Amino acid sequence: MENRNEQILIVEDDQQIRNFIGYSLKQEGFGCTSAGTAQGALSILVSEQIDLMLLDLGLPDFDGMEVIKKIREWSEMPIIVVSARDQDKEKAAALDSGADDYLTKPFSATELLARIRVALRHLHRSSTTKQQTSLEVGKLMINLEKHAVYLNDDELHVTPMEYNLLSLFFRNIGKVLTTRYIIREIYGIAYGSDTQALRALMASLRRRIEKNPAKPRYILTEIGVGYRLSDE
């Protein structure tokens, strides 16, 4: 059992799920605190050092979105949102308000731990490697200084738009980016919410970097929510 120092806060109103998550995390060596309400969570956050938060969107006292916004006022800590399957809108809104990732109930412990690891890695990376010019995921590499993309060490020709899109993902490795967020970053606010152009751009980028665009290795689609650059 490896020993990690990270302290994780579980905010979930169901006792069983809290127990199960807590147990899985302790197995992995994480420190773990839990709260059943948003109020409880906020009071823990001000008194203890927390590295990551798991937040259930269906809390009895406060709207999950409000909690995220409040925390984002003073903390950059990774927040992973937990929700039921048919809450895509809430998920996207939570991500837009600053959550890093989401999990859909029921999830497996393996899935949960994988997400937590990604989020923590992302946290460390963004704090230590901000100035890094070259980033890589699997066989895909991007050089932010040279504006160049490499696949299997061969330089890959991409259009400027495709490069923008790809670099946006590399700056947020492992994180789910909502369709709305990507459109705003790539096309600007004025573009509205027309998804068709983004879908087409994504398809052409995938045709360059993926072996089979319908079974992507790098940029994964989160249907109804957005995309994520997978780093496993």
Next chain:
Amino acid sequence: MLITVAIVTAATGIGWIFKMSGFPETNIVIVYLLSILIIARFTRGYAYGIAASVIATIAFNYFFTKPYYTLSVNDPSYLITFMIMTVTAFITSALTSKVKQNALEAKEKEAESVALFHLTNKLTDAADIYDIAGITTDTISSIMNCRAGFLCFDESGQPEQSFIQQQSEGKQVWRKVDDTADLKHRIDGLRDAYDVGEEFYDWPVYGRETILGILRIPKETAVTMSEPLKRLLRSMIESTALAMDRFFSVQEQQKSREETVQERYRGNLLRAISHDLRTPLSGIMGTSEMLMDMTDKDDPRYVMVMDIHKDADWLHSLVENILSLTRLQDGRLTITKQPEAVEEVIGGAIGHITKRYPEYEITVKIPDEVLIVPMDAKLIEQVLVNLLDNAIKHTPSDREICITAMEDGNKAVFLIADRGCGIASSDLPNIFKMFYTTRSGRGDSQRGIGLGLTICEAIVKAHGGTIDGHNRIDGQGAEFIFTLPMEA
């Protein structure tokens, strides 16, 4: 007639007294004119007034002009007196009759208004359609002094089996209609007119949209009905139709209000189910998974825990399926179509499936050009997951399962083909039916309550597409094809 004679005689008598008293003859003429006025007032129509004018002139000639007691005159100037007297008498009697006529009409109109007012007044208190029919029957029966009837029509515009009839003051009975089909046939096509039957004259009562009923007036009353009475009857029918229409629209409002309330209850119930079932299931699945991790694979307990996990997983997908289906089958699920890349949706579905069945390899064939189709991506992903899940259940893991997507004219075609055991011909017509599961030989070993394909069909249909499943022609296996329109 008697009045006419009596009054003219009386006028002659008064004239005689005047003559005796030595008054001028002009006074006698005035007395005659007065008598004519009185006659016109108290008799019906023009006839008596005109007759009286002529008789008065003759009487004046006979009794009061020289030579007396003859119809001849000595003084020709009397001829002019006669003429003027006749004409004046004519006009007087005509005018009087006219005034009387007007007064009569006004009286009739007033009676009509009063009757209508009473009817509408009573109709506002009516509790239901039969109440309205009863009130109309009662009011019309008392006005016409007959035993009227009312036959209601049902919502589909068909006559009901029995009608209300007035028996006596305050007493109504239900009577069976002999031949509703025949009656309906006779009433069809009538608008303002009425139908002449053996026992009744039938007036159709039309609402805003459809026929509401028939008002039945007994034949003997109907034949003698005067024009004003018929007019009154039509107005009353109109009021009845209005009242019935109003009643129906109130009922409609009530119904839609109730539906809204029910809808809210239903929504609350669904939310409660989804939350209260999903959450503990998530707990069971997570905990059992953890137990599996902690148990040695050779330990018999490992298999038991795995079974718990599998059952919980199955229950969970059942809950999700039932929820999707209730939402879809209400027709209330509003699908929000957005342009989506087909490859992404297929990729998403395969992602789900490989998480569940890592041992299966799924082949994907998509066109080189990106295929963008307006759809609700989440729902179409669900269709693909269900179809793949179905294929995997019937196919060993070493055989091929393949998804193909292509554009065909103005629609996108998705094909999910497997090399499994195929569909038994006895099952083919039923595969999309709710709760239908194959009975061919498998017994209880493969569970499922057959919601998967029903959901697929509902989702695809909601998108305006088609879905079909059959066995492959090129060898073993089944294939499912669904299409989506390319235009939103």
